[in-house]
Amino acid sequence: MTELKAQLTVDGVDKTIELPVYSGTEGPMVVDVRGLTAQGLFTYDPGFMSTASCESKITYIDGGQGTLLHRGYPIEQLAEHSTYLETCYLLLYGELPSKAEKEAFEATITSHTMVHESIADFYHGFRRDAHPMAIMCGAVGALSAFYHESLNIENEEHRVQTAIKLIAKIPTLAAMCYKFSIGQPFMYPDNSKSYAENFLHMMFGVPCEESNIKPVIARAMDRVFLLHADHEQNASTSTVRLAGSSGANPFACVASGIAALWGPAHGGANEAVLNMLYEIGDVSRIDEYIKRAKDKNDPFRLMGFGHRVYKNFDPRAKVMKQSCDEVLQELGLEDDPLLKIAKRLEQIALEDEYFIEKKLYPNVDFYSGIILKALGIPVEMFTVIFATGRTPGWVAHWHEMISGPYKIGRPRQLYTGYSKRDYVKLEDR
Ligand code: CMC
Numbered sequence: 088m089t090e091l092k093a094q095l096t097v098d099g100v101d102k103t104i105e106l107p108v109y110s111g112t113e114g115p116m117v118v119d120v121r122g123l124t125a126q127g128l129f130t131y132d133p134g135f136m137s138t139a140s141c142e143s144k145i146t147y148i149d150g151g152q153g154t155l156l157h158r159g160y161p162i163e164q165l166a167e168h169s170t171y172l173e174t175c176y177l178l179l180y181g182e183l184p185s186k187a188e189k190e191a192f193e194a195t196i197t198s199h200t201m202v203h204e205s206i207a208d209f210y211h212g213f214r215r216d217a218h219p220m221a222i223m224c225g226a227v228g229a230l231s232a233f234y235h236e237s238l239n240i241e242n243e244e245h246r247v248q249t250a251i252k253l254i255a256k257i258p259t260l261a262a263m264c265y266k267f268s269i270g271q272p273f274m275y276p277d278n279s280k281s282y283a284e285n286f287l288h289m290m291f292g293v294p295c296e297e298s299n300i301k302p303v304i305a306r307a308m309d310r311v312f313l314l315h316a317d318h319e320q321n322a323s324t325s326t327v328r329l330a331g332s333s334g335a336n337p338f339a340c341v342a343s344g345i346a347a348l349w350g351p352a353h354g355g356a357n358e359a360v361l362n363m364l365y366e367i368g369d370v371s372r373i374d375e376y377i378k379r380a381k382d383k384n385d386p387f388r389l390m391g392f393g394h395r396v397y398k399n400f401d402p403r404a405k406v407m408k409q410s411c412d413e414v415l416q417e418l419g420l421e422d423d424p425l426l427k428i429a430k431r432l433e434q435i436a437l438e439d440e441y442f443i444e445k446k447l448y449p450n451v452d453f454y455s456g457i458i459l460k461a462l463g464i465p466v467e468m469f470t471v472i473f474a475t476g477r478t479p480g481w482v483a484h485w486h487e488m489i490s491g492p493y494k495i496g497r498p499r500q501l502y503t504g505y506s507k508r509d510y511v512k513l514e515d516r
Pocket of ligand 1: 351353354356
């Protein structure tokens with residue numbers, strides 16, 4: 088941290104206020120405004136457009152350059168050389184594991200993939216047509232009612248155990264949502280399989296047959312999880328941190344993150360992309376939808392385009408696009424009509440003045456929607472896949488926060504309601 092200072096003068100306040108300015112290892116300088124409260128002032132920043140809510144060492148994004156680093160490692164390199172579980176280790180522990188550490192971590196995660204048998208009873212209480220994200224919010228929160236032996240958040244060992252349980256069990260809960268919706272029996276995890284393979288086995292396997300997961304599909308699934316693993320202080324991660332700042336248990340905090348992720352402006356966008364492609368229905372109707380997206384009086388937005396931080400290509404989208412092309416080719420799906428609409432839409436939007444000027448590039452959700460469809464994942468499960476992949480990010484941020492000094496998150500407000508006034512009796516209104 089540096090000794091730099093910012094000076095603030097405010098009309099009506101007869102002194103100059105000095106505020107410390109910090110430089111991180113990367114990124115813009117940050118003005119520490121905490122001292123303003125003592126001067127009777129707050130800052131106003133709805134949507135956190137200019138506010139760093141915490142200090143973190145986990146992930147760095149340069150939206151202008153299109154850079155994403157996990158613990159310093161570029162996402163492109165991790166996607167090419169690493170695996171999802173190795174990236175989970177990196178996020179949680181801060182370094183890439185040695186061979187022995189990697190094997191031990193994989194073995195630990197694998198040994199926690201089952202969920203308490205009574206959790207299945209919860210699922211039977213839901214409607215069959217419930218949205219899987221609705222079930223996930225409840226089921227993940229309910230984990231704290233089953234695994235309360237490791238919920239002392241002051242205990243480092245408990246924190247790590249809970250992080251491991253979350254990463255291990257969420258794919259099992261996710262696949263159970265799908266099985267319940269189609270009336271098939273829940274599949275127990277098969278711990279001889281890799282993480283991604285096991286998830287696909289629990290999704291698509293049946294007890295009466297040997298499951299046969301194509302390696303190309305398992306590899307693509309692992310990469311989808313990896314590309315979603317963390318994204319610094321996005322809405323769901325900030326929600327997890329805020330919930331955690333009150334001392335809430337990590338299962339409850341991750342359940343709150345899942346709820347925040349569900350919205351179409353965040354993780355729900357991958358599902359919204361596919362629904363939009365279905366609605367467009369034919370390449371001949373793309374112009375009509377582009378026109379609607381540009382019309383200020385029409386709330387329609389091109390789902391899968393734009394990002395709060397990336398004003399250049401989302402680096403995850405670049406890798407996802409490449410993966411998408413490979414998978415479509417290997418599965419012989421290049422001629423799928425929906426995928427044709429997606430490709431044409433992408434091309435038109437990339438050449439359109441409106442999208443260029445506003446720096447609205449396709450984001451990770453645009454390509455993940457397409458790839459997940461090609462992998463045979465049902466559309467309602469798309470955001471659940473995002474939640475599964477994002478779990479290590481949520482737990483790493485929660486763990487980082489709880490491991491250091493932290494304060495309960497308590498934003499203030501610019502109040503514009505009535506000033507004090509006297510109660511009016513019913514007969515006088
Ligand atoms: N289609 C058409 N216009 C758009 C779009 C879009 N997808 N996204 C932004 N704009 C316009 C918007 O109307 C505004 O125009 P103007 O300046 O004339 O008012 C301008 O671009 C800036 O938009 P904003 O809403 O102020 O930007 P934001 O940073 O608050 O929102 C966003 C970012 C991702 C919520 C937004 O781009 C969006 O709604 N995109 C579609 C949903 C989506 O794909 N979300 C996934 C995000 S990536 C994965 C994740 O992090 O979850």
